[in-house]
Amino acid sequence: MATSNDCLFCKIVAGEIPNDTVYETDTVLAFRDITPRANTHVLVIPKSHQDTLAQMAGEGADLAELFAACGEVARLEGIEESGYRVVSNVGPDAGQEVFHVHIHVLGGQNLGPVAAGRG
Ligand code: 5GP
Ligand code: ZN
Numbered sequence: 001m002a003t004s005n006d007c008l009f010c011k012i013v014a015g016e017i018p019n020d021t022v023y024e025t026d027t028v029l030a031f032r033d034i035t036p037r038a039n040t041h042v043l044v045i046p047k048s049h050q051d052t053l054a055q056m057a058g059e060g061a062d063l064a065e066l067f068a069a070c071g072e073v074a075r076l077e078g079i080e081e082s083g084y085r086v087v088s089n090v091g092p093d094a095g096q097e098v099f100h101v102h103i104h105v106l107g108g109q110n111l112g113p114v115a116a117g118r119g
Pocket of ligand 2: 003004007008009010011048049050099100
């Protein structure tokens with residue numbers, strides 16, 4: 001499994017930094033965001049290190065497991081019916097802070113329109 005020594009989320013996967021786990025499989029970990037931006041805010045990550053979703057997709061990785069895990073998180077958090085948003089920031093213009101692939105699962109409230117930085 002690919003890991004990166006300086007990567008915060010690799011340290012979370014390794015158990016070196018504590019996390020509030022919501023869901024876990026052999027390949028995916030889902031845990032609560034430390035600075036929640038919605039009533040429900042969970043990060044879904046592959047356990048194996050990849051910088052961005054684009055890089056992961058470019059290497060032909062199976063993204064289905066990641067998105068299936070997002071659906072499972074929504075079910076476990078009780079927001080499957082009320083609705084939720086999945087977002088992945090890729091690169092500087094999107095404000096990506098942690099360069100280990102992660103998908104934000106947001107919900108538990110009305111989220112308004114997708115934020116695009118305008119208006
Ligand atoms: P990005 O801006 O890269 O899409 O999102 C990174 C996310 O990681 C942010 O929402 C931030 O709050 C979250 N985060 C940063 N450090 C930690 C941490 O140590 N633990 C957890 N659970 N989340 C973190
Ligand atoms: Zn990593």
